Amino acid sequence: MNRIAAFFKKPFIRRYANYLVIGAAALIFGLLSVTGALSMSNQFLLEQISIAVLLAVSLSMVVGFLGELSLGHAGFMCVGAYLGGKIASLLVSAMGVGESNFLVLILSLLIGGAVAALFGFIIGLPALRLRGDYLAIVTLAFGEIVRSVLMNLPSELFGGTLGLKTPRFTRQYLFIIALVLVLACLAVTQNLIRSKHGRAIISIKDNEIAARAMGIDVTKYKLFVFTISSFFAGVAGVLYSYTQSTVQSATFDYNYSIEILVMVVLGGMGSINGSMIAAALITFLNVKLQSVLKGDMAVLKDVIYALILILIVIYKNAPGLSAFREKYNFKTLTAKLFKKKETVSKNGDTVPVVQEEAKDE
Amino acid sequence: MSEVLLKVENLNVYYGMIHALKGISFEVNKGEIVSLIGANGAGKTTTLHTITGLIHPKEGRVLYKGEEITRTPAHKIVGMGMVHVPEGRRIFQGLSVYDNLLLGSYSRKDKNEIKENLEKVFVQFPRLAERRTQLAGTLSGGEQQMLAMGRALLSSPELIVLDEPSMGLSPLLVGEVFEIVKSFREAGKTVLLVEQNAKKAMSISDRAYVLENGVITMSGDSRELAEDERVRKAYLGA
Amino acid sequence: MDFINALINGLSLGGTYAMIAIGYTMVYGIAKMLNFAHGDIIMVGGYAMYVTLLLVGQPIVALIAAIVFCVILGVCVERFAYKPLRGASPLAVLITAIGVSSLLQSLAQIAFGSAPKMLMAVQISGTVTLGSIHIAYYTILTLALTVVIMVAMTLFVKYSKPGRAMVAVSEDRDAARLMGINTNAIIAITFAIGSALAAVAGYCMLIKSPTLTNTLGAMPGIKAFTAAVIGGIGSIPGAMLGGIVLGVIEAISLSIPGLAPFTDAVEFGILIIILLVKPAGLLGKARREKV
Numbered sequence: 001m002n003r004i005a006a007f008f009k010k011p012f013i014r015r016y017a018n019y020l021v022i023g024a025a026a027l028i029f030g031l032l033s034v035t036g037a038l039s040m041s042n043q044f045l046l047e048q049i050s051i052a053v054l055l056a057v058s059l060s061m062v063v064g065f066l067g068e069l070s071l072g073h074a075g076f077m078c079v080g081a082y083l084g085g086k087i088a089s090l091l092v093s094a095m096g097v098g099e100s101n102f103l104v105l106i107l108s109l110l111i112g113g114a115v116a117a118l119f120g121f122i123i124g125l126p127a128l129r130l131r132g133d134y135l136a137i138v139t140l141a142f143g144e145i146v147r148s149v150l151m152n153l154p155s156e157l158f159g160g161t162l163g164l165k166t167p168r169f170t171r172q173y174l175f176i177i178a179l180v181l182v183l184a185c186l187a188v189t190q191n192l193i194r195s196k197h198g199r200a201i202i203s204i205k206d207n208e209i210a211a212r213a214m215g216i217d218v219t220k221y222k223l224f225v226f227t228i229s230s231f232f233a234g235v236a237g238v239l240y241s242y243t244q245s246t247v248q249s250a251t252f253d254y255n256y257s258i259e260i261l262v263m264v265v266l267g268g269m270g271s272i273n274g275s276m277i278a279a280a281l282i283t284f285l286n287v288k289l290q291s292v293l294k295g296d297m298a299v300l301k302d303v304i305y306a307l308i309l310i311l312i313v314i315y316k317n318a319p320g321l322s323a324f325r326e327k328y329n330f331k332t333l334t335a336k337l338f339k340k341k342e343t344v345s346k347n348g349d350t351v352p353v354v355q356e357e358a359k360d361e
Numbered sequence: 362m363s364e365v366l367l368k369v370e371n372l373n374v375y376y377g378m379i380h381a382l383k384g385i386s387f388e389v390n391k392g393e394i395v396s397l398i399g400a401n402g403a404g405k406t407t408t409l410h411t412i413t414g415l416i417h418p419k420e421g422r423v424l425y426k427g428e429e430i431t432r433t434p435a436h437k438i439v440g441m442g443m444v445h446v447p448e449g450r451r452i453f454q455g456l457s458v459y460d461n462l463l464l465g466s467y468s469r470k471d472k473n474e475i476k477e478n479l480e481k482v483f484v485q486f487p488r489l490a491e492r493r494t495q496l497a498g499t500l501s502g503g504e505q506q507m508l509a510m511g512r513a514l515l516s517s518p519e520l521i522v523l524d525e526p527s528m529g530l531s532p533l534l535v536g537e538v539f540e541i542v543k544s545f546r547e548a549g550k551t552v553l554l555v556e557q558n559a560k561k562a563m564s565i566s567d568r569a570y571v572l573e574n575g576v577i578t579m580s581g582d583s584r585e586l587a588e589d590e591r592v593r594k595a596y597l598g599a
Numbered sequence: 600m601d602f603i604n605a606l607i608n609g610l611s612l613g614g615t616y617a618m619i620a621i622g623y624t625m626v627y628g629i630a631k632m633l634n635f636a637h638g639d640i641i642m643v644g645g646y647a648m649y650v651t652l653l654l655v656g657q658p659i660v661a662l663i664a665a666i667v668f669c670v671i672l673g674v675c676v677e678r679f680a681y682k683p684l685r686g687a688s689p690l691a692v693l694i695t696a697i698g699v700s701s702l703l704q705s706l707a708q709i710a711f712g713s714a715p716k717m718l719m720a721v722q723i724s725g726t727v728t729l730g731s732i733h734i735a736y737y738t739i740l741t742l743a744l745t746v747v748i749m750v751a752m753t754l755f756v757k758y759s760k761p762g763r764a765m766v767a768v769s770e771d772r773d774a775a776r777l778m779g780i781n782t783n784a785i786i787a788i789t790f791a792i793g794s795a796l797a798a799v800a801g802y803c804m805l806i807k808s809p810t811l812t813n814t815l816g817a818m819p820g821i822k823a824f825t826a827a828v829i830g831g832i833g834s835i836p837g838a839m840l841g842g843i844v845l846g847v848i849e850a851i852s853l854s855i856p857g858l859a860p861f862t863d864a865v866e867f868g869i870l871i872i873i874l875l876v877k878p879a880g881l882l883g884k885a886r887r888e889k890v
Binding site: 123129141142152261296317321 | 685693695702706713821861863864870875
């Protein structure tokens, strides 16, 4: 136990522990699937988890790191899913290759992501200059526009109300590709946050005016991060289109965006690793609960998510609870649990969350 | 000795990690003008905010007429007879002059009292009467300061707490503002005055306290303090 | 003539949006938060009407019950979910509001199921015909309610003591406290009024189309927020104007066959354009963030 703890304490390991864990997972599950020990449904579960992690990490950049709220993450995903799916089927027929063509997959991932990024740029351009709430409402509006437009365009284009038929990829390999994409997203995100401007943004997020005074073009930087985040949402969308036989725009509604937000908040807004764990956990539970909660009781899980969301945000942000927070938080509680042994923080890379001022009311 | 109206005991205020007020104590007697002088960031505004309940101290007490008001919310303190004219005037720009004045009387129930106060304010500040229907945001800086002080008078205060009333005004208007402060005393009201313009403040006040980095370093009769070598060097530009 | 019919429909639809938008804009101006759950108050009001109708069967009693229930709910939500976060980052408050919205929707689904409830007793049918212009009774009632509410709100804000205090709190909360205004009480009143108006808006929606589901308020809520932004968020006359403008745009867009399916896209597109060109809205004041 102590040895493992010591191993994880090495700075290098701490910094790259998350890559190691995901890489190891890809390797182990990959071997299992090749030997046939991994069932189809588990492969599907792994794909869904990877998609959720991609979405959560990319949204976490916006919410935790920029301190802005996007309610249209599913909209960007939708753009990726439709565009990527369409491009993939066009390429498959144009190139005369099978559905599981690797080149087609890569190209559609890139194009789907790029178009989503372009939309992110266009949306972010006006909204990021305004007060934070505007970004929330504009992204929400964007998601609704995307949905309604894709559904109502002539069916020759994107399948109309019936949804878009998309190619499939050999299941055995798709989830490994998905995990590799997660690693790529993680690398980009962490490097962005650790960059010079990234650090500056974190340290002065509370006070944009101060940041501007220090010569940081906050809007430009925010726009950049927002565009990257949209890109990965688009990539997640393309990936999603490959896991489904048809893509329905109704899937990407506002509630989907909220679910991604729940993952980010549950993971501790701004903690990339936290977001990943929460995304994996929630996706796992969603898939497992599907067979347990039937009919209208299925929303029971939404009730629980909503309550968790509210309680966590109040606990973490309420000015009146600051003393309580200092006394009972994750660190002190785990420290107690392990008999005050120094605990290994797996979250070597937590970004400080929006620290509120204890304004008196 | 005259009656103590306001008594501050060992105030300690923190902003997060910053210890803004480090155990300050002072008192204001009925009918006095007491000025609190000090450099930027010395804690003058924080002191006033703590007294009028906008922020609460970590330690220490504030007593008004012998009653503890340390944790009393700001909106209740106005009704007790202490009014705060904040730094930068903070008038309601989008409302008319008249509405601003009426908001000043928010804590008062007696209609006749409000009417009388309004009339008195309009007599003292004829410019406000002329511009009663104008939006407050369109007034000049000096007029806005008059409005802020007139608005305060509508709560029938006994103690008026003034934060930097001369800030940003032309020298002519500064003189006028200090005349108004003096008139408050003549009308039987008590004034706690925070000023950067230490020279003027000490010239009209009875007593003064010097605040440096959250600590009261000197206090006494304004005229005597004004003679003090250290005060002269640091605050009076002598 | 189709155009005039569309215009009249648009006015009544816009009136409904205006009622909801007033709630958004007041809360935004006074509590400085985007109350995401505001639209769902409409839905809860709908279910309150449904239950009252089962018990009493009187639409007017149902409306009053809905108003009362919504006011209580609105004030409680503010007290327990938003008040603890006063002074915290706007992001935290917004996320909590989203949580409340999601909570109300899913609780309603658990309580009443996902199958729509039909409130036939509330529905008002029949039309007045003037030449080739047809005006439905529900349109007339909605327009009348809209006018009454607008006049009442304008008078309340301008001439009542709490109304004036609301303006003061929205302009400068600390200065308002120094006037002796209990800002917590004013914020609670704001939520109460907003919720009452939401209940009335829900009534206006149900007399037209009596289908009640747990997402009844979601889309109108978002549209009304859009209306509030178009009019200039924080401004009550702006919310009224923005609501009417958006309602008319929606009705006209719906009356043009090729454009009808894209109506939502048109409305949200306008929101984005407004934010690009005139972020303060039609009647809003451009305001700089205080340092």
